[in-house]
Amino acid sequence: MTTSAHGRNDEAKLLSGALLSKLIRERVAEKVNARKLIDGSIPGLAVVQVGDHEDSNVYIRMKRKAAESVGMKFQHVHLPSSTSVDELLLEISKLNSDRAINGILVQLPLPAHVDEKLVTESVCQSKDVDGFSSKSVGRLVKGDFQNTFISCTPKGCISLLVGSGFSIEGKVAVVLGRSNIVGRPIASLLEKHNATVVLCHSKTKNLNSIIGMADILIAAIGKPEFVNGSMLKPGCVVLDVGINSVPDATRKSGSRLVGDVDFESCKSVAYAISPVPGGVGPMTVAMLLENTLIAFERFIKTTPSPNNWKLV
Amino acid sequence: MTTSAHGRNDEAKLLSGALLSKLIRERVAEKVNARKLIDGSIPGLAVVQVGDHEDSNVYIRMKRKAAESVGMKFQHVHLPSSTSVDELLLEISKLNSDRAINGILVQLPLPAHVDEKLVTESVCQSKDVDGFSSKSVGRLVKGDFQNTFISCTPKGCISLLVGSGFSIEGKVAVVLGRSNIVGRPIASLLEKHNATVVLCHSKTKNLNSIIGMADILIAAIGKPEFVNGSMLKPGCVVLDVGINSVPDATRKSGSRLVGDVDFESCKSVAYAISPVPGGVGPMTVAMLLENTLIAFERFIKTTPSPNNWKLV
Ligand SMILES: NC(=O)C1=CN([C@@H]2O[C@H](COP(=O)(O)OP(=O)(O)OC[C@H]3O[C@@H](n4cnc5c(N)ncnc54)[C@H](OP(=O)(O)O)[C@@H]3O)[C@@H](O)[C@H]2O)C=CC1
Ligand SMILES: NC(=O)C1=CN([C@@H]2O[C@H](COP(=O)(O)OP(=O)(O)OC[C@H]3O[C@@H](n4cnc5c(N)ncnc54)[C@H](OP(=O)(O)O)[C@@H]3O)[C@@H](O)[C@H]2O)C=CC1
Known part of the structure; x- marks a missing residue:
């Protein structure tokens, strides 16, 4: 036991993201599961990757594992580095209108020929679980958290x-x-x-x-x-x-x-x-799951369907 | 002459917005005039007011005077306090598509029955000379100044x-x-x-x-x-x-x-x-004129017309 500068007889308390994120993931998994039992629907997360950046591969594997471990659908849209901006935008627009996908994230960095801003802004507001678009940032700054992702x-x-x-x-x-x-x-x-x-x-x-x-x-x-x-x-x-x-x-x-x-x-x-x-x-990954769940819950709330009519 | 706390033999330098704003307004007036000589076009600023808030009346008179003094068109859309949100949004959408209007501002406060956020966000990005929309705020925070207004x-x-x-x-x-x-x-x-x-x-x-x-x-x-x-x-x-x-x-x-x-x-x-x-x-008012001029210049640059083809 050491006496530390703050006068306590121990070392600093450890802020364990590993521990807390595990609890959060369990909570997310419970909610995913509960919904699945009700009507079979599950949240979907899509990651769009262009090229084969080594770090990106690692991060995407991590996200897939995390998403699947809480029972979410995970879709990896992997495009060659030669993909044109138009082709990329088309892929994102398909995901934007895909009812099985609730969260979309574009894995950065993108190849040099792709305008990162243009691509980030093309993810529709209700699926921007990364919160990178100007509108999401603006809403965060203004303290308007209702329809945005942090x-x-x-x-x-x-x-x-x-x-x-x-x-x-x-x-x-x-x-x-x-x-x-x-x-x-x-x-x-x-x-x-x-x-x-x-x-x-x-x-x-x-x-x-x-x-x-x-x-x-x-x-x-x-x-x-x-x-x-x-x-x-x-x-x-x-x-x-x-x-x-x-x-x-x-x-x-x-x-x-x-x-x-x-x-x-x-x-x-x-x-x-x-x-x-x-x-x-680990908190970052847990928050991605939490945001995807939020996107899913908002979608269910605002999109009438025979299934969720039963619920209300 | 007094000796001040900062060791100089005089009082603080006066940051005169009155003086500087006059220079800015003159510069705006020159640019407005030059363009008018070329093809007769002038920037247009619209202020939308709902109700009859006393301070608002004063501010709007001030803005009109300022805009007209630099040769801009000023349009005051004055609606009764009973105006419904839908009617208000319709007026703004008319201004959004009016080619003679480059800047739109919604005078605040709005009556209690009107959702300020909804209305602020309905002004199109290219005319948001007040810079109040979430997208404008987001772009400011991200340092993306190209297509936004501060x-x-x-x-x-x-x-x-x-x-x-x-x-x-x-x-x-x-x-x-x-x-x-x-x-x-x-x-x-x-x-x-x-x-x-x-x-x-x-x-x-x-x-x-x-x-x-x-x-x-x-x-x-x-x-x-x-x-x-x-x-x-x-x-x-x-x-x-x-x-x-x-x-x-x-x-x-x-x-x-x-x-x-x-x-x-x-x-x-x-x-x-x-x-x-x-x-x-006075700097605030000068910046409103400057922003309206910027909106006008962006419009000219991006909108082909027989008149501005002559220019390029
Ligand atoms: N835990 C996680 O999940 C994540 C971790 N990271 C990690 O966080 C760190 C930061 O990432 P990111 O924000 O993307 O990095 P960036 O390189 O984009 O930004 C670094 C920032 O630090 C500032 N800076 C650099 N040197 C100094 C200095 N000596 N003193 C003060 N400020 C300095 C820079 O200032 P200026 O703007 O003036 O250049 C800049 O604002 C990295 O180690 C990254 O790996 C990132 C994302 C997620
Ligand atoms: N020159 C111009 O053109 C303009 C001038 N103004 C003037 O600027 C002033 C501010 O306007 P506006 O921003 O709209 O005002 P608001 O009332 O919207 O905001 C006031 C801010 O001041 C903070 N605040 C209040 N009291 C204290 C305190 N004792 N110590 C520290 N912070 C405090 C509040 O904190 P919290 O968030 O915690 O409540 C809040 O963030 C007003 O006098 C207004 O008339 C405004 C617009 C244009």
């Missing part, structure tokens, strides 16, 4: 905080990184939860002193172990979004995954901290 | 800062207030200009010490003279967005307008400060 990693971060019993209101939340898929939407969500948010990026000056103000620190910059314990405000809560591969001669693979936070030096200063792996990462 | 007050704030020669990059910018029409989009824009942004609101704790960090302070909370000089970091730049009417027995009207900043105590601490009135207010 993107999975930001939603996973908040879910991990709230699910672990932390209140966000009134806290100073420092977000490192402002990408459209991670930093910016996390900042927006924290503000909706009434944190006072400081959004930092590569042009931020005096970053150390700003990190030192954080009651809640979110690191999402893609720099291995950038944040260390000496920067932290004792007793803060740290979420590490980063996933970085660093060389490690002791591993068979020759590398290992680390976050943007130096876990070892931070765990004795922070009150709670999420590990990498096993922190935010 | 809302007028936030754009006016940045324009006043940049137009007065201040650089924003790397500065700590504290924004007080997070409304969808002012605080949030201002925070987004400051971040796009590479400031480190702190977004504050009614749930923010230790507000005074956060205000004291600001290199740039934007006050938009609607609380008369809330910010005073003792809170400021000496040498900061202050933009006062607030417009508040307070009782004043020395005035014939019995009241006067003040901002969210106590000008007198701040002017000897700040390096520069915008007054109320004559600061952000």
